[in-house]
Amino acid sequence: MKFEAVTIKHIAMELGLSTSTVSRALRDSHEISQATKKIVLDHAQKVGFKPNRIAQSLKERKSLSIGVIVCEIANSFFSQVINGIDSVAYEHGYNVIIAQSMESAERELMNLEYLTSSSIDGLIISVSTETKNFSYLKKLHERGLPIVFVDRVIDDIETHKVIADNYRGAYKATKHLIERGYKKIGILSNNSGLSISQERLEGYRDALKDANIPLRENMITYCDHGGMIYSEIESAMKMLLKQRVKPDAIFAGSDKITTGCLRFMKQKNIRTPQDLALIGFSNTDLTELLNPPLSVIKQPAFEMGQASASLLLSLIESKKPQNKFETRIQSTELLIRKST
Amino acid sequence: MKFEAVTIKHIAMELGLSTSTVSRALRDSHEISQATKKIVLDHAQKVGFKPNRIAQSLKERKSLSIGVIVCEIANSFFSQVINGIDSVAYEHGYNVIIAQSMESAERELMNLEYLTSSSIDGLIISVSTETKNFSYLKKLHERGLPIVFVDRVIDDIETHKVIADNYRGAYKATKHLIERGYKKIGILSNNSGLSISQERLEGYRDALKDANIPLRENMITYCDHGGMIYSEIESAMKMLLKQRVKPDAIFAGSDKITTGCLRFMKQKNIRTPQDLALIGFSNTDLTELLNPPLSVIKQPAFEMGQASASLLLSLIESKKPQNKFETRIQSTELLIRKST
DNA sequence: TTTATTTACGCAATCGTTCCCGGTAAATAC
DNA sequence: GTATTTACCGGGAACGATTGCGTAAATAAA
The missing domain is CATH 3.40.50.2300 (Response regulator)
Structure with a gap:
């Protein structure tokens, strides 16, 4: 199926002009008389001429x-x-x-x-x-x-x-958890290679340091696929929860991880925040409707x-x-x- | 800033061939010898030749x-x-x-x-x-x-x-509400001009009819902007709730309306489903994590x-x-x- | 009246590909 | 040894729009 479009050439033929004149008239060049411009413009309007963007692109090289x-x-x-x-x-x-x-x-x-x-x-x-x-x-x-x-x-x-200001976002979130009395904060970070992960981890680290809470390396877990695969969240959470010093709060490093984490907690009947608090990066506008309404760091x-x-x-x-x-x-x- | 790309012409020059030969070699034409093809292909590979899609589009007219x-x-x-x-x-x-x-x-x-x-x-x-x-x-x-x-x-x-099978989706949802004992089912439909609204409304109507529940026209409200504007959901809900016969369940006609409705109920401290049940079309994968977990009709x-x-x-x-x-x-x- | 300048338009090349026509050599057939 | 086929390749015209250059007529300047 072809979609036959009107070209500058058609207009030129029908009006007995050259394509250059038509082109220039359409682009309102000073080299074309008002009379000719009007004729061209009116006719172009009538036949519904639309310049071919592909041809323009080729010519303009963009x-x-x-x-x-x-x-x-x-x-x-x-x-x-x-x-x-x-x-x-x-x-x-x-x-x-x-x-x-x-x-x-x-x-x-x-x-x-x-x-x-x-x-x-x-x-x-x-x-x-x-x-x-x-x-x-x-x-x-x-x-x-x-x-x-x-x-x-x-x-x-x-x-x-x-x-986004990932560092400050993570810092504020961690600080907030600390102020609420949580001291054993586990983190489900995104893939360690990502810039956002590093920045967020840094904010987490500094917030702990500033509160004089020793950093436990085994509180840090990674979801290499950013939570794209649910099982990685599951295993990260299981890992955190089977340690002798269990976390009392979780900081999740991305949208998918945050909701995945909540899903896990719900499945395992872990109450939030009584058993385990949760905060994370998220941009869904449904977080306040969740059970419980989720504390989040929202990016613009x-x-x-x-x-x-x-x-x-x-x-x-x-x-x-x-x-x-x-x-x-x-x-x-x-x-x-x-x-x- | 320009992004200078390698063209077929460049390759032709460098190899001492014509553009037609290069083009044909790249397209694996039978008119070109294996030897020449190899030379062209290797060189194209080396200089990272990528055919210009714009030019191809112009030529092929697609x-x-x-x-x-x-x-x-x-x-x-x-x-x-x-x-x-x-x-x-x-x-x-x-x-x-x-x-x-x-x-x-x-x-x-x-x-x-x-x-x-x-x-x-x-x-x-x-x-x-x-x-x-x-x-x-x-x-x-x-x-x-x-x-x-x-x-x-x-x-x-x-x-x-x-x-989607809007008719059956709406029918099933309404029937489900009826089976659960709800008889006064209010509906927040999407804009009445939309095909989906009409189909869903039809399903709702037929489900009521099949259960011998009289249809009350004042149970039908419309959100003309599909819930894009929160206030239209708000006023639709207020309208439903101020009637002498208040609905005991709500059927929401779109994703945005469904969550908007839940938002409204939460704001007004209306308990779900005790005070008012809620079901709606929705495709977010968060509905089961909501408070309460939402019954929904999900489209593929x-x-x-x-x-x-x-x-x-x-x-x-x-x-x-x-x-x-x-x-x-x-x-x-x-x-x-x-x-x- | 002659020359210079402006106005208004056409010609043709260009962007990068594709493809129809040719053309020339070697290979085969007669 | 000539005719015909085959294999291989180049020339050049498209696709649609833009634009530098050339040029006729119209106008201005000398």
């Missing part, structure tokens, strides 16, 4: 579309980020092409190759938990592809980055998406290569509810 | 990308649908370009114009609650743009449609996305214009929990 790679769309945090990206991109006439890595480095690489086959002007990416080899990304960056990292960043690559996901899109667009539209890059750190919000 | 318009990405149902679409599209080498209507007919139209300016090969759309005028969509369809409707369909336009969102994508691709890739269209009705799942 596609007016940006690629976005996240681990999963159906994740409240990332869907909000995408929402923010979309809002800014749309205003500037850019398309947003979305791809999901599903936390797989292999799928991420495939998406990367796919998106960059000359069809995107820039990339916003939040790397997968599995990603250890950044060489392809680095090569793309060196070859001049504008890239902005959001949430999960890579230190090695110098470009704009947009993150929508704003992060907006920021990364506008940074990317500035990169794309700047004439000369940039070398001054910024890392935007957006503050998190601590919402205290019944679970702590 | 963009290998499909447009998706939903009301909101950050909605569990639609993000799952998109996930399904993405999975199929990706396998077939298609890009997915996503746009959000935010339940606004105006934004929907803008998205439509934008996506169809020759840059998409087909469209998957779930119309907004506000959409009353389908003429633009119809015109596009008549001009040959392959379109598949998902979830919220338009009867007037004959093409493939993918929906991911599968619906997959189905609509494969139907669209079949439409796109069929040589001749189709005139046999199917409406795929996928069954819903009734999950009974504590709220009823």
Whole structure:
């Protein structure tokens, strides 16, 4: 099935003009008389002419579309980020092409190759938990592809980055637990390779230190797939709970891990917060409706998406290569509810 | 900033061949000798040649990308649908370009114009609650743009449609409430213009009829923006509760309405299910963790996305214009929990 | 009246691929 | 030894829009 569109050539033929005149008239060039412009514009309107963006892209050597790679769309945090990206991109006439890595480095690489086959002007990416080899990304960056990292960043690559204040978020959450009297705080961290994990762990560590609570290494567990697989949360929790000194509170390192943790506790009939308190990073707007209403650290996901899109667009539209890059750190919000 | 890519022309120059030979070698044409093919392929591999999709699109007159318009990405149902679409599209080498209507007919139209300016090969759309005028969509369809409707369909336009079994879902939910002893069942329907609303309302009506419970028209309320605005849920609930015959159960017509309803009940200290039972359509995977765990009708969102994508691709890739269209009705799942 | 300048438009190249036509050599058939 | 086929490759025209350059006519300046 073909969708036959009206082209500039058709208009030129029908009006007995050249394609250049039509093109210029449509772009309101000063080289075309008002009379001709009117004729062209009216006719274009009548036949419903829409410039072919593909042809424009080829000519202008840009596609007016940006690629976005996240681990999963159906994740409240990332869907909000995408929402923010979309809002800014749309205003500037850019398309947003979305791809999901599903936390797989292999799928991420495939998406990367796919998106960059000359069809995107820039990339916003939040790397997968599995990603250890950044060489392809680095090569793309060196070859001049504008890239902005959001949430999960890579230190090695110098470009704009947009993150939540993970350190302070984790610090505040841990401090809050301590103030509530919890001293044995277990942590279910995301994959240890991720920037967010390291920052959040650091906030946790410092909050304990500042409260003079000794850090127990066996209170720290990792969910290598970011909670994508429920069993890893299960085994992390089991590990924490079978120790001689059991935790009295849990700090969860991501959206999926937080809700997964609650699911585990419910299954095992562990009461919250009486038996075990729970706080975690989360961006679902349902947390206050949960049982118990969950204390969470909420990230400004929508704003992060907006920021990364506008940074990317500035990169794309700047004439000369940039070398001054910024890392935007957006503050998190601590919402205290019944679970702590 | 430009991102200089290797072209077929570069390879031709460096190898002392013509562009046609290189192109044919890369496409494994029988007109090229094995030796030449190997030389070209090796060199292309070495310099990291990626065909320019924009140029291919222009030449082949197709963009290998499909447009998706939903009301909101950050909605569990639609993000799952998109996930399904993405999975199929990706396998077939298609890009997915996503746009959000935010339940606004105006934004929907803008998205439509934008996506169809020759840059998409087909469209998957779930119309907004506000959409009353389908003429633009119809015109596009008549001009040959392959379109598949998902979830919220338009009867007037004959093409493939993918929906959940809204009628049976609503019927089962209502029947379940009746079996539990609830007889005064209020309904918070989505916008009355939507196909899903009508189908769900019909299921509700028939279930009451089959149980010989008289239908009270004042038990039916509408949320015109699909729960996008919390206040409409609030006023609908207030309306239901101030009647002389108050409902003893609520059936909510969409994801946002269901959780909004629970939010309202929590705010007003209405106990569920003692004071008021609640069941609704919802696709969040958190419903069992809510307080109380929510009984819901769950739609096969991911599968619906997959189905609509494969139907669209079949439409796109069929040589001749189709005139046999199917409406795929996928069954819903009734999950009974504590709220009823 | 002659020359310079402006106005308004057409020609043709370009972006990167693909593909229809050829063309030339070697290989085979007659 | 000629005719025909086969294998292999290049030239060049598309796809649709943009734009530098050239040029006729119209106007202004000399």
